[in-house]
Amino acid sequence: MRFWGVCLQSLLLSRPTKPQPVMNRKTPMLALIALWLSTQALAQKPPIKYGDIPMEQMQMKVYTKDSSASAVILADYGESIIDYSSDNFVIRFQRIRRVKILNKDGYDWGNLTIQLYRDGGKVEDLGNLKGVTYNLEGTKIVETKMKSDMVFKEVADQNITIVKVAMPNVKEGSVVEISYNISSPYLFNFQDWNFQTTIPTVWSEYRTRIPDWFTYKKFVQGYLPVTVNENKTEHKAFNIHTRVQTGQSLARTTGVDERLEYEENYNRLVIQDVPAFKAEPYITTYQNYISRINFELSVTNIPGDKWRTFNSSWEDLNEDFLKSETFGGVVRGSGFLNDEVATLTAGKTDPKEKIAAIYSFVRNSVEWDGSYRKYSDGNLRQVITAKKGSSAEINLMLVSMLQKAGVTANPVLISTRDHGFIRRDLPVESQFNYVIAAVEVEGKTFLLDATDRSLPMSTLPKRCLNGDGFIISAPGKSGWIGLSAPKSKTSATTELTISPDGSMNGKFQFSHDGYFAQRIRRSYYTKGKDEYVKDVASSYQWEMQSSEFENLDKLSEPVKEVYQLKLAEHVQVAGDNMYINPVLAHRVDKNPFQAEKREYPVDFGSAEDYVLIARITVPEGWVVEELPKPQALVMPANSARYTYNITQTGNIISLTSILNINKALFSHDEYVPLRDFYTQIVAKQAEQIVLKKK
């Protein structure tokens, strides 16, 4: 008889932010304790040995593959195995990191931060933490050992403890080596591994040994080739010594020895010569681009226990979310909302009207607390009372109310821009961190997010625009939907008259929708009208005479701004000539892309239009001597376009300047053309009109 039920204690420990419905089954406690003696034969020698520093690493002055590096990771080696100890499965992780400090800017690499989980009483256990700083003095290697007073422990919050190590005697030329183990009872928290960081790494290696009773989904991401990817399966056996508790005391036991066989999956991943990751403008998040591997617990099939799955397909995941009390349960339940729904939809038959009414109710009644969640923390009644909720609470409430009103509505799981791309080949819930809503009207699907009070209903907040979302729906009906926003447009129309002294008077009218309108609304309400108008005036160097606003509170309409103003210094008067740049708004005066090349895509978030229509009246007694030439620039496949059109009729000069960014994402191959495109825009928009005195 084998009873492995005890091991389930470890499976029952779940992350509080990540409730997994399948884990909520109760397991009877068994009075059987097993000792698992495993024999771990190492197939391959580790790439580094702690404390064995070759002289050439000590003597290294510059990292030749990247001479700008202030420090370089000589080797970062980690290994995770699953073991059994004190009645539980544990993940044993060990790591050795050896860093070469090349100059003073690299001193921070003499520190190391380790993050440990805890949940209730059980803390991940940090063990065998040791470190040595090696310095070359003459030809002698001098060692300075880490001591316990150089380790600082900090309870960051109730779930996370941070351990920081500050190594002694770190100098230019030091080699700093730190080694530690973590043993974790949280099987879902298998250590991920980053191969890349902000300094170069010579050798980064991660090995995993996992009994075939456990299946983890893993994915490798990044732009770097993997140097070694070795997989092996070894037949192994444990000698199990079980002790049966016969009385009150554990001392009186009868021993049973048993041999238990299993297959161990061994994987070894190496990336060699990893370059430093360098951030560039217009990227989503660092985490999206570095090379790394992540693990997600998928299946356990332990002898004596039944087969358990942890989201092994999208359909399974769909069902889990539907079943989850903090997700599907919240949507189906929350019956107290029925009255509110009835009031809101009374007399309305058009589903569009119902949607609009419920959407504004949710958005206006519950303020977003700024947190990104996919599960509801409490019940929705508490959320309504507190008037504050997470992305999950707000949008699950929206879905629940829409369903109660008879509208076809479903929650959509997404990963926000700072959380990383979604991989469709990896059905794991940790890829998602946020939830929005999808509604179906007349066969079309629309996406809604009620967390933002400065955007129209039709536009998702920019943070949501990241690849695809996964619709959670009735079994068989779940699926993917692209996350995009309609193009945002900002346009300016101006009529200005030039005086003989070169000053200009007239009016500007702006109209903004989408994210442009969001920016204006936020800025207006944060600063207040006076401050806002003052900032507008000073940014354009206008003397403001009057200002008017429309639709600031009407989110479905474009925001309009109308200004009367004087521009004293814009025109350059030079004897019998006047020079005027007619691009008086939406001017790109500096190329946003300064770097000559780029490794990563350019991500604008959404498509955009910038429009300027100007009518400029030439003063009495002056004539147009020269106008800039019209120009049109088009990027391949019309992904971006710029047109500059200028004409003269009598004493009126008319300009149309339109910049269309027609897609959100430009690949790194398109970078150089995009940079050139902007260079030409900057140049064109700098051109001058020349006026001459008659």
Added chain:
Amino acid sequence: MMKGLLVAFLPLSIAFVALGGDEKYPVSEIPEALRKDADAVVRKEEVVFTILSKGRANLRTIEAITILSAAGKRKATQFLYYDKLEKIVSFKATLYDAMGKEVKRLKSQDIKDESAVDGSTLYSDQRVKIATLTHTEYPYTVEFEYEIDYRYLYSMPGCVLGVERISAQRVSYQLVYPKELVPRYKLQNIDASPKKETLKDGKERLTWEFSDIVPLKDEPHAPYDRERVSMIMAAPRQFEYDGFEGDMSTWESYGAWNSKLMVGRDELPEGVKSKVGELTRSMKTTEEKARVLYEFLQNKTRYISIQEGIGGLQPFPASVVDATSYGDCKALSNYMVALLKEAGIKGYYTKIRAGEDEPDLILDFPSHQTNHIIVAVPNGSDTLWMECTNQKSPFGFLGRFTGSRHAIMLTDQGGRIIKTPSLPIEQNTQFRTAQVTVDAQGNASAKVGTSYHGEQVDNDGLYERATGSTEDQKKWLQDNTEIPNFSVTGFSFTADRKKVPSVTVKADFTLNRFASASGKRLFLMPNLMNRMTHIPDKVDDRKSDVVIYSNFLDADTVIVTFPEAFHPEFIPPQMKFASRFGEYEAAMVFTEGRVVYTRRIKMWKGRYPKETYNELIEFYKNINKSDNFRLVLVNKS
């Protein structure tokens, strides 16, 4: 008046209570004058700070604030910091709607408790409790009520009235103390003597009460807010902190107390003692010895922020720094003083308020006002200064972080006020020469050489970058080159590590479409990369003096070469003007087929009467205008 109203409405308010609890802080009671220019209104603030003994105190506070708009939301969060010598006895947070009806009270689990380590600190034993209240409809009112027990007496909360965008309706500030422990106080921009009472238990109480305070106006180029607000500062005379007793009445006695924390912490191990001997033996002057020891410190140690014990005021012993080779400003400065002592040089641990944008010490009110430590070595009529937390800064140079302000030097006779150096204008300079060659399409190439001296090496961390990686240097160039389109084709940075340091940056650029070609004309701005873009906003009824915070001199020469077929159609006029704030001069000269542009600007550090503000605007406007002048070239062929 108020009382009369209350009586008149009494029956009504009873009715309300019976129906739905009591109404506090209805928004309707805020006078219109307090809503103007305000994002939030302090409805009631009651602070009672009680000195219990030399080493114990208690703070009780009730603060109710109406948040008028989203911009005032930050006031709906209250942070209470604490450590092992401070105990938060109670902390309540209540939310009221605009009518003054209670909406909710935070439960203890709604109040976050976190470690108070910021991003730049490795370790701190400080923690923080955070209460956040939020409501969906503005305005709403938050009320925070808390009590803190201090098992020490050192710094005391003050009372600040009317900061930017926040007005106050009713504020009371009370100091309670035993007769033998009378605290000191200083009033700034306040003309109100406190009410003094003797309480039943024999303690005395000082009470200030204020009402209807309008927000402080935002005025550009004004003195620091700290100087402009109305406030009460308070500090003890006798005090005790973690077993260390002192007297804060004078800088001397305050410094003497601080020195006590350091007794016995300057012992050096034998190894480093002999190293000091070895390094300084052949040196003759104090300056040479100090320099070699400073460089030893810079090479041996690194800076790590660790805030632990006695409010983060006691340095780690020198022997610990010797063993670990790291420490914070206290530990590294203490170590430096110990090294100097070993070489027979008297160095002083010096407390200072650091930061590029920090007001100076309030000299006539000895109290805890500093956040950093540096080392001073008097050397004849001169003083040598050492910033010990930076491994690269030149010996004797303080720069904008700690230069030109007062500091407290801990001498054997106690604390002594000393001033850190302020460089004269001739030493804070930036000189540039650029050769620009433009072709007929307006594309150009440029060779630019710029040298930065004195405080100007702190421009966007230039000195740090100049001594850092080429990657950093390129980034600095890209961030600090104000040309619309450019590519860097080559560059070099050279840092000169003198007492008044300098950095020379040489760079080659290709400037795509530098000149705007329209038909037969080329338009170009010869002021290649030093254009003034700032014009101070107009201010009605200016209240505060005009302050120029730094001294500097910039001189640029740009030589523009262009194809022979082109001739200047328009050369902008020479501009030369001066004001009490500075001098400016710019000219373009056409000579030998080239245009030579020269620009020179000097700004004087200083404080000027508020009436001069319009002159300042005018001065900046003129600079802007001149800096944006375009040269027009026309093709005559």
